[in-house]
Structures are given as structure tokens and as C-alpha cells.
Amino acid sequence: MRQNFTYLDFVYYHMALIKFTSKGIYCAQGDFYIDPWKPVNYAVTTHGHSDHVKSGNKAYLCHELTKSILNHRLGPDLNIQTLPYHKQITINGVKLSLVPAGHVIGSAQIRLEYKGEICVISGDYKVEYDGITTQFEPVKCHTFVSESTFGLPIYKWQPQQEVFAQIKDWISGNRDKNKTSVLTAYSLGKAQRLMKGLEGYGDIYVHSSIANLNEGFLHSGVNLPETIRITPETRKEELQKGIVIVPPALSDGRWIKTLTSPATAVCSGWMQVRAGRRWQSADAGFALSDHADWPGLLSAIKATEAERVYITHGFTATFSKYLNEIGIESEEVKTQYGNEEEEEEKS
Amino acid sequence: MKRFAELIQQLETSNKTNDKIAALVDYFNEADDLDKPYVIAMFTGKRPKRPVSTALIKLWAVELSEIPEWLFTESYHNVGDLSETIALILPPPVQISDRKLHEWIKDLALLNGQDDTHKKAFIVNAWNSLETRERFIFNKLISGNFRIGVSNKMLVNALAKQSTIESSKIMHSIMGKWEPSDITYNDLIAGVHVNTDNSWPYPFCLAYALESEPASLGEPKEWQAEWKWDGIRGQIIKRNGELFIWSRGEELVTDQFPELHFLANELPDGTVLDGEILSVKEGKVQAFSILQQRLNRKTINKAQLNDAPVGFYTYDLLEHKGRDLREDPLATRRQLLEQTIQQLQTQDIVALSPIVIFSDWTSLAKLREGARELNSEGIMLKKLDSLYHSGRKRGDWWKWKINPYTVDTVMIYAQKGSGRRANFYTDYTFAVRDGDQLITVAKAYSGLTDAEIKEVDRFVKKNAVEKFGPVRTVKPELVFEIAFEGIAESKRHKAGLALRFPRIARWRKDKKADEINTLDDLRQLLQSTL
Numbered sequence: 041m042r043q044n045f046t047y048l049d050f051v052y053y054h055m056a057l058i059k060f061t062s063k064g065i066y067c068a069q070g071d072f073y074i075d076p077w078k079p080v081n082y083a084v085t086t087h088g089h090s091d092h093v094k095s096g097n098k099a100y101l102c103h104e105l106t107k108s109i110l111n112h113r114l115g116p117d118l119n120i121q122t123l124p125y126h127k128q129i130t131i132n133g134v135k136l137s138l139v140p141a142g143h144v145i146g147s148a149q150i151r152l153e154y155k156g157e158i159c160v161i162s163g164d165y166k167v168e169y170d171g172i173t174t175q176f177e178p179v180k181c182h183t184f185v186s187e188s189t190f191g192l193p194i195y196k197w198q199p200q201q202e203v204f205a206q207i208k209d210w211i212s213g214n215r216d217k218n219k220t221s222v223l224t225a226y227s228l229g230k231a232q233r234l235m236k237g238l239e240g241y242g243d244i245y246v247h248s249s250i251a252n253l254n255e256g257f258l259h260s261g262v263n264l265p266e267t268i269r270i271t272p273e274t275r276k277e278e279l280q281k282g283i284v285i286v287p288p289a290l291s292d293g294r295w296i297k298t299l300t301s302p303a304t305a306v307c308s309g310w311m312q313v314r315a316g317r318r319w320q321s322a323d324a325g326f327a328l329s330d331h332a333d334w335p336g337l338l339s340a341i342k343a344t345e346a347e348r349v350y351i352t353h354g355f356t357a358t359f360s361k362y363l364n365e366i367g368i369e370s371e372e373v374k375t376q377y378g379n380e381e382e383e384e385e386k387s
Numbered sequence: 388m389k390r391f392a393e394l395i396q397q398l399e400t401s402n403k404t405n406d407k408i409a410a411l412v413d414y415f416n417e418a419d420d421l422d423k424p425y426v427i428a429m430f431t432g433k434r435p436k437r438p439v440s441t442a443l444i445k446l447w448a449v450e451l452s453e454i455p456e457w458l459f460t461e462s463y464h465n466v467g468d469l470s471e472t473i474a475l476i477l478p479p480p481v482q483i484s485d486r487k488l489h490e491w492i493k494d495l496a497l498l499n500g501q502d503d504t505h506k507k508a509f510i511v512n513a514w515n516s517l518e519t520r521e522r523f524i525f526n527k528l529i530s531g532n533f534r535i536g537v538s539n540k541m542l543v544n545a546l547a548k549q550s551t552i553e554s555s556k557i558m559h560s561i562m563g564k565w566e567p568s569d570i571t572y573n574d575l576i577a578g579v580h581v582n583t584d585n586s587w588p589y590p591f592c593l594a595y596a597l598e599s600e601p602a603s604l605g606e607p608k609e610w611q612a613e614w615k616w617d618g619i620r621g622q623i624i625k626r627n628g629e630l631f632i633w634s635r636g637e638e639l640v641t642d643q644f645p646e647l648h649f650l651a652n653e654l655p656d657g658t659v660l661d662g663e664i665l666s667v668k669e670g671k672v673q674a675f676s677i678l679q680q681r682l683n684r685k686t687i688n689k690a691q692l693n694d695a696p697v698g699f700y701t702y703d704l705l706e707h708k709g710r711d712l713r714e715d716p717l718a719t720r721r722q723l724l725e726q727t728i729q730q731l732q733t734q735d736i737v738a739l740s741p742i743v744i745f746s747d748w749t750s751l752a753k754l755r756e757g758a759r760e761l762n763s764e765g766i767m768l769k770k771l772d773s774l775y776h777s778g779r780k781r782g783d784w785w786k787w788k789i790n791p792y793t794v795d796t797v798m799i800y801a802q803k804g805s806g807r808r809a810n811f812y813t814d815y816t817f818a819v820r821d822g823d824q825l826i827t828v829a830k831a832y833s834g835l836t837d838a839e840i841k842e843v844d845r846f847v848k849k850n851a852v853e854k855f856g857p858v859r860t861v862k863p864e865l866v867f868e869i870a871f872e873g874i875a876e877s878k879r880h881k882a883g884l885a886l887r888f889p890r891i892a893r894w895r896k897d898k899k900a901d902e903i904n905t906l907d908d909l910r911q912l913l914q915s916t917l
């Protein structure tokens with residue numbers, strides 16, 4: 041994947057614990073891949089979003105809360121090994137453990153250690169604690185792989201209490217006008233976060249794709265706010281009084297139009313910018329993200345004290361150039377991550 | 388300022404006209420009375436003098452946010468708006484100010500003539516006391532350029548609803564001469580500064596596009612055919628010695644077209660003409676692009692009057708000797724119109740839009756093919772016994788446009804849009820083949836659905852050569868059919884020719900890049916139209 045090798049690159053390439061290959065991030069010493077996008081023998085999985093885990097791998101290793109997601113999304117008969125956070129296993133001499141990434145329930149950074157060399161692949165992460173996902177923990181390492189979804193200084197999130205206060209205002213305004221509040225959110229992650237943030241503010245009705253994931257979490261012992269699954273029998277008057285959460289695939293669909301004066305809102309980091317808000321055909325946009333913002337990315341990277349930082353999916357070129365300018369050796373890497381939206385299942 | 392920021396957010400989050408009008412009505416019910424005239428001035432494009440240059444504003448924002456300038460520029464390309472980029476990039480405010488909108492505007496005006504140190508201190512202090520949303524508004528106040536998707540008509544409708552004064556009266560009032568610092572809101576919309584009695588326009592009668600063959604319309608002798616002109620639909624009113632020119636957008640544009648002011652002396656009182664404002668040189672209607680040089684200008688110089696002289700082709704008479712003619716059949720109105728125009732002393736500037744004589748639909752179809760040579764868009768068909776309807780009514784008036792030219796091209800550059808389209812690659816450059824080379828022939832940024840734009844956007848992101856800046860060179864792979872209205876020689880373009888009104892007709896996913904048209908194809912077309 042990399043071009044213009046220097047001598048130093050050559051040394052890194054042969055000594056480094058991980059390589060970027062056409063199938064994904066590869067650890068040669070342990071002979072496993074992290075979040076591969078092509079089928080491999082052993083896929084270590086950071087989290088359950090479909091751009092980070094594909095079907096067709098012979099074996100999977102993931103956090104114990106991610107298992108039900110993989111079974112739900114990829115099929116029941118998978119060979120899945122699970123780990124709790126911080127428990128170390130050894131694969132051909134490589135010590136491997138999972139560290140909370142704070143992105144969505146079950147999301148993990150992969151910490152690898154071999155002969156004193158430590159490498160952390162963070163997948164997707166956010167640093168703010170959302171009340172439902174185990175909080176991100178920075179790990180000291182030599183090599184850090186970071187996303188850059190919101191790697192521009194225009195992306196600075198407001199504290200989430202403020203965002204939720206705005207969402208609640210919007211919902212209560214809709215109630216005054218007898219409108220049905222419909223929030224679109226990824227089934228995995230944003231949906232549970234909204235449930236938590238809006239808990240007690242009205243009955244929360246969720247689309248079946250969200251309800252299915254929630255059931256998996258409840259089975260695994262996760263504490264989730266109470267929600268009601270939407271079925272063909274659910275009455276429109278109930279939905280109008282409550283709060284409706286659906287996955288993005290449904291946002292333009294016919295179903296929403298059948299509701300009583302629906303008002304739709306998109307909750308996503310892209311809503312930070314006016315153009316992003318107007319681009320959506322929604323009535324409102326709230327900048328609520330499960331990814332780190334600009335200060336979050338910088339603080340996370342600095343906390344690792346890494347000697348070398350690889351930047352994947354997002355504003356890779358810009359963010360990497362900036363890191364080099366502030367004295368953090370960095371390089372951008374092309375991966376196939378970062379298409380959560382288009383990959384979101386249409387169920 | 389908070390209430391105004393709230394209004395702007397409401398206006399931006401809805402694309403339904405009714406919601407926007409409701410938000411405006413609420414605002415004018417609740418806002419500070421002194422703020423209101425300033426808001427109306429802003430929305431109707433009355434711009435105060437810019438107190439600080441864009442370059443300085445940007446410089447100070449970069450300095451304050453402690454980021455390198457290139458990173459600011461990259462951010463700007465992803466936001467698509469300088470005021471907003473600055474609002475987002477600055478560190479959080481250190482205090483909160485609750486100053487009113489008109490107070491900020493007045494203070495900004497006072498900055499004119501002060502030195503940069505003073506200006507900087509004021510601006511930086513303002514930034515430090517406003518939250519992101521209000522900072523954005525503040526930056527827009529500096530630039531004076533507030534395009535927010537509120538047309539004059541929408542604003543006027545909202546004001547009419549809020550005040551229960553008739554909307555055309557309000558339109559006339561706010562188009563008049565006034566200063567937001569010198570007039571109260573109530574006086575402004577009541578129009579105490581203007582005489583509103585003479586200017587009433589009639590709602591325009593509009594035509595539907597003819598989608599079937601004209602034979603379906605029945606007997607040709609029941610129909611009147613005219614050329615369809617590509618200009619600005621206009622209504623010219625002469626009452627009690629005063630002349631008013633209204634555009635189709637129901638804006639008063641009298642001052643923009645001094646060539647037509649002679650009508651104040653020559654039209655009898657109580658006359659209302661309907662027709663097309665066009666650029667006409669030596670009796671020939673010019674392309675719309677010529678007329679465009681004359682539109683939306685506050686002042687018009689001699690060169691513009693020379694290069695793009697304006698005329699009026701009239702096709703209907705709505706008021707005659709003070710009598711409303713709209714209930715009379717077209718044939719009667721046309722007769723009176725012809726008399727009225729013949730009585731003008733100044734000839735040629737205002738002319739009758741000619742009637743196209745035809746005996747059967749086939750011969751009319753042939754005549755229509757020649758429309759382009761007259762810079763006409765096709766044929767208008769109006770029923771001879773039709774009344775002058777308000778707005779669009781199916782059946783009596785039809786526009787029968789000629790089909791555009793098309794060419795298959797490949798996309799070679801993509802650029803991020805601005806405003807609503809920022810953050811996505813929406814502006815494309817297209818090329819045709821010339822031997823081994825690809826030669827740019829058109830730029831276009833409309834004609835795709837949002838879903839298609841997102842698909843192209845993903846392609847661009849995957850296949851881009853450059854990493855920084857707004858433009859991306861992409862693999863020549865995506866084929867688009869470009870529709871255009873005309874073709875002309877051009878020394879400015881490498882291709883040696885330029886397309887008129889190019890836009891994307893459709894994405895040809897069924898075609899590969901080696902199946903696109905060649906430059907020779909376009910040259911042949913050019914030769915055939917000369």
C-alpha cells in the first residue's frame with residue numbers, strides 16, 4: 041500500500057508488528073488480521089459496524105458484547121472467540137488484549153505487544169463518555185493507528201448534555217404542534233445512545249432492526265433503557281406522543297410518511313456544518329457523534345505518546361500533515377473503513 | 388441577536404415554504420421593533436458598506452484559533468462558507484453578550500474609517516462574547532451578504548400575514564427608498580414613505596409544458612401561436628403618470644431598465660402590459676446570457692447599456708383605460724394591445740411579440756424547428772378565447788419548447804460545492820475525446836439527484852489524484868449526457884467552442900468512456916448552426 045520507501049520505512053516495514061495489506065491490517069508474527077475487508081483465516085474485530093467486520097472469515101476474535109452483533113448481522117454459525125476488556129491472550133508470542141474504544145457497545149482498541157514493541161489499532165473511537173458504552177482508555181504505545189473521520193478543526197462537539205437539551209426542546213416543540221418526532225440513528229451505537237440520552241422523556245419506540253440488537257445486548261447483560269418495538273399493530277397516536285428511532289435506511293422511506301405529521305431529525309457529527317444539515321432532507325440536524333472530534337483525536341493521540349501514528353479513514357491527508365507539523369510522526373494509510381452509512385443494513 | 392439566530396436556524400432547517408413563512412411571521416411578532424427594519428433591509432439585499440475586509444477577518448481568525456493557514460483553507464473547502472468556517476474554528480467564547488441585532492449593526496457601521504487595531508479589538512471582542520451560531524450571524528453582518536433562501540416574495544408574504552396589509556402594497560413599500568435607522572417597522576410596511584396606490588400588478592398567467600403532440604389540442608384555428616422568449620417575464624404599469632415594471636418574481640425592477648422609462652410619457656394612464664424583457668439589438672433578440680449582464684445591478688453604466696440594450700416584447704394587455712381586461716378573451720385583448728402599441732411614438736424598443744401564422748400542426752412543428760435562429764425557446768400556444776387566469780391553469784396556455792442538443796462526455800474534474808452543496812463533490816467538468824486527448828467542453832453542477840450526487844462523491848473520493856485544495860482530478864470513467872441550448876465559437880476555451888446552458892441530462896451508466904462524443908462531432912454541429 042505504501043510508496044516511496046526510505047531506509048527507515050524499510051526497517052519499519054520488516055520490524056513492525058503490523059503491515060497494511062490489500063486485505064486489511066496484518067500482524068505477520070501472530071498471523072492474524074485486524075478488521076480485514078477480504079476473507080482471511082483469523083479476523084480480530086474492533087467493533088460490529090459493517091465497514092469493520094465482513095462475513096467469510098474462518099474465525100473471529102472480538103469483545104464478548106460484540107458476539108451477538110456478529111451473529112445477528114453475519115449469521116448464527118460463526119467461529120467466534122470472545123474476550124473481556126483487558127484480558128491478555130498470546131498468539132504465537134504476540135500478546136493481545138482489548139481496550140475500551142468508547143465508540144459503540146463492545147467496541148475495542150486492539151493492543152498488541154511483541155518483544156517489548158507495543159502497537160494499538162483503535163478502530164473507531166470517541167473520548168467523551170456517553171453513559172452506555174465503556175469509556176475510551178488511552179494506551180501508551182510505540183505505534184498507534186487512528187481514524188480521522190472528523191479530523192478537521194471545525195469539528196468540535198458541544199458537551200452531550202447540551203445537545204440532548206436541544207433534542208428534547210425539539211421533541212417538546214413537536215408535541216406542542218401534534219407532530220411525531222422521528223430520529224434517525226444507526227441501529228448499533230447511535231440508537232442506544234439516543235435511548236440513554238432521552239430516557240424518561242417519553243416512550244421510546246424503536247424499529248425492529250434496533251430492537252433486535254437491543255435484545256442481543258439484554259441477553260448479554262447490558263443495562264438498556266426500556267423501549268417498545270414498532271410492529272404493524274403499533275398505533276400512530278402512540279408514536280405521535282412518544283419518540284421514534286429508526287435506522288438511516290428508513291429516513292426517506294414511505295413508512296415515515298404514514299405517521300401523523302412526522303418531523304425528522306438526523307443525529308450525526310456531519311450536522312455540525314450547515315451544508316451537512318441542509319443536505320439531509322430532515323427537518324432538524326443535531327451534531328451528536330460517536331467519533332472523536334478534533335480536540336478528542338489530538339488528545340487521544342498525544343496520550344498514547346506513540347512514535348509513529350498511522351491515519352486511516354477520514355480526513356487522512358489533512359490530519360496526517362497537521363500531526364507531522366506539530367512534531368508527531370504520522371503517515372496516512374488507505375483502508376476501506378468509513379462507510380458506515382452506505383453499509384448500514386437495509387432491514 | 389439570539390432571536391435572529393434562532394430565525395436563521397429555523398429558515399435553514401426547513402425546505403418547505405410554509406414553514407419558512409411561519410418562522411418569519413413568528414419572528415416579526417416577537418422580535419425587537421428596532422431590529423425588524425434591519426432584518427428586512429438585510430433580506431432584501433440593502434447592504435451597508437463593508438467595514439472590514441475579508442482578508443483581515445480571515446487573518447485574525449487564523450491567528451486566534453492557532454492553526455496554520457493551510458488548515459484553515461482546507462476547513463473552508465469543507466464548510467463552503469467563510470463566515471461559518473470562522474464561527475466553527477474559533478476557540479469557545481469567554482463571556483456571553485446579549486446585545487441586540489441593531490446595536491451590533493450600528494457598531495459595525497461605526498468601524499468604517501477607524502484603524503485596523505481598533506477594528507481588530509472590536510471584532511475579536513465580539514467573537515469572544517458570542518456562541519457559534521451567533522458568531523456566524525455576526526460574520527455575515529460584517530460581509531453584509533446574507534443569502535438565506537428567503538426571496539423577496541417570501542418575505543413579503545410573511546410580512547403581509549403578520550400585518551394583514553396586502554402583499555403587493557408591502558412589496559412596493561420595501562422596494563422604495565428607506566434607511567433602517569430612520570424608519571419604524573410599522574411605518575415601513577404601511578408604506579408611509581411611498582405612494583403605493585398606483586403600482587398594483589396583476590398575478591401572472593402561467594403556462595404548462597406541452598408533453599403530448601399538439602394535435603391533441605384540437606383545431607389549429609382555435610389557437611394563437613407566438614414565439615416563446617427566453618428573457619424576464621415582466622408587467623409594465625402606467626397609472627396616474629407613474630411607471631412601474633414588475634418582474635415575474637413580483638419584484639419591482641423599474642430602475643434597472645431605463646430604456647423603458649419613455650413609456651411613462653407615451654403610455655396612456657390605466658395601462659398594464661404583459662410581456663418579456665429581452666435584450667434586443669438591431670431588431671434581433673439576443674441570447675439570455677446577454678440580458679443577464681443587465682440583471683440585479685444597482686447601477687448601470689454606458690457600456691452595459693450599449694452592449695446589452697433592453698427591449699420589451701409584449702403579448703398581452705391586462706388593463707386598458709383603467710379597465711381590468713382579464714375576463715375578456717385573448718382575441719379581444721390582443722386587438723386592444725395592437726392599438727396601444729401602434730400609438731406609441733417611440734418605436735422598436737417596445738414591440739408586439741409577433742404571432743406565428745400556421746394552418747396545421749405539422750407546419751407549426753416545422754416552424755418551431757427554426758426557433759433557435761431567433762433565440763427563441765420554442766412556441767407558445769394560447770387559446771384564442773382564453774381568459775387571463777391567475778397563475779397556472781391547465782388547458783388554455785401551453786409552452787412547446789424545442790428539444791435541447793445533447794453530447795456524451797466523460798467527467799474529468801470534480802469540485803466541492805459551496806453553500807448547501809458544500810462537503811460533497813457536486814461541481815463537475817466534462818470532456819470529449821480529441822484523438823488521444825480529452826478536451827474540456829463544459830462545467831455543470833445540476834441535473835443529478837441527491838442519491839446520484841452521493842454516488843459520484845464516493846467515486847471521486849476513491850479515485851482522486853490530489854489530496855489538498857478544492858479540485859480533484861478523477862479517472863475518466865463516468866459518462867454523462869450533457870444537454871445544452873446552443874453552441875458558439877469561443878477563443879477563451881481550449882476546445883475552441885462553448886456550449887450554452889450546459890447541464891447534466893442523465894448519467895449514462897450504460898456507456899464506457901471510449902463511447903463518448905468527439906470534438907469533431909461538436910465542430911460539425913457548430914458548422915451546421917452557423
